[in-house]
Amino acid sequence: MGINSLVPHQYPAWDKLIFFIYKNSTMNTSNFQTTTSDNQPTRKNSKKGIIVVLAIACLASWGYLLVNNKKTGNVIEQSQTQIARISDEKGNVQKSFDESLIRLDSMASISNGLKSKLTAENKEIARRKAEIRVILNKKNATSSELAKAKELITQLNDKIGSMEQEVTRLTNDNQSLSQDKIVLTQEKGKLTDDLSATMVVKEDLEKKVDIASTLNASNIMITPVNVKSNGKEKVTSTAKRVNKLVISFDVNNRIAQTGTADIYVCVAGPDGKNIATKDAVSNTFTTRDEGDRAYTAKLPVELETGKKKNVEFSFAPGTDFQQGKYLIQIYQNGFKIGEGVRELKKGGLFS
Numbered sequence: 001m002g003i004n005s006l007v008p009h010q011y012p013a014w015d016k017l018i019f020f021i022y023k024n025s026t027m028n029t030s031n032f033q034t035t036t037s038d039n040q041p042t043r044k045n046s047k048k049g050i051i052v053v054l055a056i057a058c059l060a061s062w063g064y065l066l067v068n069n070k071k072t073g074n075v076i077e078q079s080q081t082q083i084a085r086i087s088d089e090k091g092n093v094q095k096s097f098d099e100s101l102i103r104l105d106s107m108a109s110i111s112n113g114l115k116s117k118l119t120a121e122n123k124e125i126a127r128r129k130a131e132i133r134v135i136l137n138k139k140n141a142t143s144s145e146l147a148k149a150k151e152l153i154t155q156l157n158d159k160i161g162s163m164e165q166e167v168t169r170l171t172n173d174n175q176s177l178s179q180d181k182i183v184l185t186q187e188k189g190k191l192t193d194d195l196s197a198t199m200v201v202k203e204d205l206e207k208k209v210d211i212a213s214t215l216n217a218s219n220i221m222i223t224p225v226n227v228k229s230n231g232k233e234k235v236t237s238t239a240k241r242v243n244k245l246v247i248s249f250d251v252n253n254r255i256a257q258t259g260t261a262d263i264y265v266c267v268a269g270p271d272g273k274n275i276a277t278k279d280a281v282s283n284t285f286t287t288r289d290e291g292d293r294a295y296t297a298k299l300p301v302e303l304e305t306g307k308k309k310n311v312e313f314s315f316a317p318g319t320d321f322q323q324g325k326y327l328i329q330i331y332q333n334g335f336k337i338g339e340g341v342r343e344l345k346k347g348g349l350f351s
Contacts, residue, residue, distance in 0.1 A: 086141070086142075086143060086146070089143065089146050090136070090141055090146055093135075093136065093146050093149045093150055093153065094136055096150070096153050097132055097136065097149070097153055097156075100153055100156050100157055100160060101129075103157075103160050103164070104125065104160060121159060121162070121163045121166070124159055125156060125159050125160065125163070128152050128155055128156045128159065129156065131149075131152050132149050132152050132153060132156065135148065135149040135152075136149060209255070210333065211333075211335075212253075212255055213253055213255050213256045213257065213333070214253065214256075214332060214333040214335050214337065215251040215252065215253050215256060215261065215263070215303075215332045215333070215337055216251065216252060216253060216337055216338070217249045217250070217251055217330045217332075217337040217338030218249065218250050218251075218252075218338065219248075219249055219250045220247075220248075220249040220328070220330070220338050220339070220340040221246075221247070221248045221249070221340070222245055222246075222247055222326070222328055222340050222341075222342035223235055223245065223246040223247075223248075223342075224236055224237055224242040224244075224245055224321070224342060224344060225242065225243060225244050225245070225246055225314075226238075226241045226242060226243055227243040227244065237343070237344060237345050238344070238345055238346070238347030239320075239321045239322060239323040239324075239344035239345060239346060239347065240320065240321075240346075240347060241347065242321045242344055243316065244314045244315060244316040245267070245314070245315045245316075245321075245326065245328075245342065246312065246313075246314050246315075247265065247267075247312070247313055247314075247315060247328055247340075248310065248311065248312035248313075249310075249311055249330060249338060249340075250308050250309065250310050250311070251263065251301065251303075251308070251309050251311060251332070251337070252306075252307065252308040252309065253303075254305075254306055255305070256303055256305060257303075257305060258303060258304050258305050259302075259303060260300050260301065260302055260303070261300075261301050261303050261332060261333075262298055262299070262300055262301075262332070263298075263299045263300075263301050263311060263330060263331070263332045264285050264295040264297070264298055264299075264330070264331040264332070265295065265296050265297045265298075265299060265313070265315075265328065265329070265330055265331075266293065266294070266295050266296050266328070266329045266330075266331065267296040267297075267315055267326060267327070267328050268326070268327040268329075269317075269322060269324070269326060270322050270323065270324025270325055270326070271322075274293075274294045274295075274296060275296055275315075275317050276294070276296055276317075276318075283295060283298070285298075285331065285334075286334060287331060287334050287335070287336070288334040288335055289335075295331070296315065297313060297315065299311060299313060321344055322344070323344055323345060323346045324343065324344065325341050325342070325343045325344075326341065326342050326343070326344065327339065327340075327341055328340045328341070328342070
């Protein structure tokens with residue numbers, strides 16, 4: 001077996017040392033062979049010494065291999081441990097980042113009004129998220145880079161926490177405003193109802209005042225008059241001699257406002273039909289209980305609050321008066337305020 005087979009070839013320094021010893025020993029052996037037989041013991045001792053040196057060299061080489069392999073194994077193990085530690089650390093950073101994103105997603109349902117108030121916070125959060133993603137997307141992120149990512153996540157969580165508090169505050173404010181709006185709406189509804197009720201009461205009072213302010217007609221007098229050719233007038237009850245009816249009455253009301261009030265007079269003949277004056281155009285007015293009806297005369301009357309007012313007018317039909325009863329009805333404010341009857345007789349032969 002050659003000397004090179006005794007020493008691993010991956011260690012050239014040891015190869016050279018052993019080869020040098022082997023070469024020298026061979027040369028010495030050759031030199032010993034030229035000497036006399038008296039030198040035989042010396043050559044044997046020299047060979048033993050060479051063998052011992054070679055054995056020591058082999059043992060040293062193998063010892064170096066064992067030590068070096070152990071160191072290499074330790075380095076590999078340390079590298080693997082460091083890689084595993086960094087991988088775990090990166091995983092923890094990623095998990096922490098994912099949890100932060102979940103918190104952000106939980107606020108995605110806030111209203112646009114709240115989002116607009118958190119614009120600055122959203123921009124800052126977006127910037128930190130981008131920086132963290134750059135580090136986590138690196139295939140071989142270092143411990144210092146992961147430490148920076150952790151710090152950025154801490155800052156991100158602080159921002160998210162501040163944002164959550166702001167969202168809570170704004171939400172509470174909105175809820176308070178909504179509650180105030182509900183209260184105001186309810187109060188408005190109540191005020192509307194109260195106003196409606198007040199309007200009903202007001203209208204009812206106005207109706208009562210309106211009704212109460214209606215005039216009263218009293219002292220109704222219907223006088224048939226005969227107007228002679230010389231202009232003198234004489235009271236008569238004979239139908240064929242009557243030229244006109246003079247109607248007079250008093251009106252008053254303690255609460256009626258000072259001003260002009262329209263009074264309608266309806267005169268019905270013996271046939272029950274309404275009679276219009278010969279100078280009047282046929283017209284109608286509205287009553288409270290009877291609907292629209294025709295009137296004989298419309299009389300504007302100037303009133304003064306609390307004072308009695310006498311009203312008088314003459315009625316002359318377009319034809320002769322007929323025998324029978326004439327019904328006179330007086331209306332104001334849609335109500336009938338008085339009526340009277342006057343009968344005209346047929347008269348005697350010489351009447």
